[in-house]
Amino acid sequence: MIYTVTLNPAVDYVIQLDNFEQGTINRSKFDYKEAGGKGINVSRVLNRLGATSTALGFIGGFTGKFITDYLSEVNIAHDFVSLEEDTRINVKLKSGDEESEVNGTSPEISEKAYNHLLEKLQGLSHGDVVVLAGSLPTSLPQDTYKSLVTMLNKRGVSTILDTSGKALGEAIQAGPTFIKPNNFELAELFSEEVKSDDDIIRLAKRLHEENNIDHVLVSLAKEGAIYVGATGVYKLNAPKGKAIHSVGAGDSSVAGFIYKLQETSNAEDAAKFAVASGSATAFSKTLCTKEEAESLLNDIHVKKL
Ligand SMILES: Nc1ncnc2c1ncn2[C@@H]1O[C@H](COP(=O)(O)OP(=O)(O)O)[C@@H](O)[C@H]1O
Numbered sequence: 043m044i045y046t047v048t049l050n051p052a053v054d055y056v057i058q059l060d061n062f063e064q065g066t067i068n069r070s071k072f073d074y075k076e077a078g079g080k081g082i083n084v085s086r087v088l089n090r091l092g093a094t095s096t097a098l099g100f101i102g103g104f105t106g107k108f109i110t111d112y113l114s115e116v117n118i119a120h121d122f123v124s125l126e127e128d129t130r131i132n133v134k135l136k137s138g139d140e141e142s143e144v145n146g147t148s149p150e151i152s153e154k155a156y157n158h159l160l161e162k163l164q165g166l167s168h169g170d171v172v173v174l175a176g177s178l179p180t181s182l183p184q185d186t187y188k189s190l191v192t193m194l195n196k197r198g199v200s201t202i203l204d205t206s207g208k209a210l211g212e213a214i215q216a217g218p219t220f221i222k223p224n225n226f227e228l229a230e231l232f233s234e235e236v237k238s239d240d241d242i243i244r245l246a247k248r249l250h251e252e253n254n255i256d257h258v259l260v261s262l263a264k265e266g267a268i269y270v271g272a273t274g275v276y277k278l279n280a281p282k283g284k285a286i287h288s289v290g291a292g293d294s295s296v297a298g299f300i301y302k303l304q305e306t307s308n309a310e311d312a313a314k315f316a317v318a319s320g321s322a323t324a325f326s327k328t329l330c331t332k333e334e335a336e337s338l339l340n341d342i343h344v345k346k347l
């Protein structure tokens with residue numbers, strides 16, 4: 043069974059304007075709200091691809107209800123720990139072709155709430171897959187993902203990690219099964235400038251070999267992705283197209299990779315499907331459908347390096 047864990051979910055409030063002007067009243071051309079946060083997006087894309095998952099994490103208030111109502115409506119199982127405080131709202135402002143984001147602050151996570159989540163995860167075992175994705179609520183320590191990965195690894199659970207900054211730096215020490223940093227997150231992780239494919243491959247190989255991470259997929263937005271794993275190093279182009287809404291593209295890549303790896307056990311196919319899913323989301327108004335992802339597969343070429 044696949045579980046996604048979103049410790050810091052969000053209602054994404056997407057606003058489109060022709061031209062945002064600071065210091066004055068702007069009126070949106072259109073706006074909408076979506077159930078967001080990285081793990082929740084992974085569950086949503088898995089659902090669109092035809093795979094079942096259960097969404098876990100912390101949820102609270104009217105914003106939390108918006109998310110759980112939506113998940114129930116689209117038949118995604120969920121078992122969140124309830125909080126009193128509202129789940130945050132993240133603003134995604136699109137002005138012309140430019141995208142800016144303001145991600146809200148997290149509610150406080152009490153020790154009781156954290157232990158409640160821990161109990162749910164402690165019940166998992168070999169064969170289960172857990173996706174740990176997104177930022178950490180500020181009240182949780184930076185090594186939270188590290189301790190969760192350590193605990194899950196001991197139980198034989200596969201761990202997929204998509205986070206950034208210190209939380210990522212700590213968690214890679216526990217050797218998750220799969221990580222998907224983008225090139226900026228990779229550079230930050232090693233405090234190095236990443237200027238070329240060779241830089242990416244060198245650093246991704248270190249993660250694979252020194253940190254014992256089976257699959258390292260470095261996403262490169264419109265440049266595609268680079269994969270490093272036991273079967274080799276692959277460079278994948280992204281298909282050409284008009285990017286409409288790239289929020290959730292990275293989460294779609296994670297979902298696409300997990301979905302295809304479970305289906306074929308082939309890392310090259312999984313990396314290709316990850317790029318197809320990410321790009322299909324970037325090219326559409328919301329998260330991709332299976333048909334949209336599949337329609338891009340012929341435009342993605344995998345180069346073995
Ligand atoms: N402008 C774009 N054109 C085509 N594909 C894109 C574009 N932006 C993102 N993607 C696709 O989405 C994937 C993840 O995007 P990326 O921006 O690297 O992730 P993140 O959202 O985690 O930063 C890329 O590997 C690519 O397949």
Ligand SMILES: O=P(O)(O)OC[C@H]1O[C@](O)(COP(=O)(O)O)[C@@H](O)[C@@H]1O
Nearest residue numbers: 078079080132176177290291292293
């Ligand atoms: O937890 P963080 O790092 O603040 O990110 C949360 C945001 O990331 C998203 O999951 C989108 O992520 P990606 O664009 O990286 O796929 C949004 O839904 C959400 O608002």
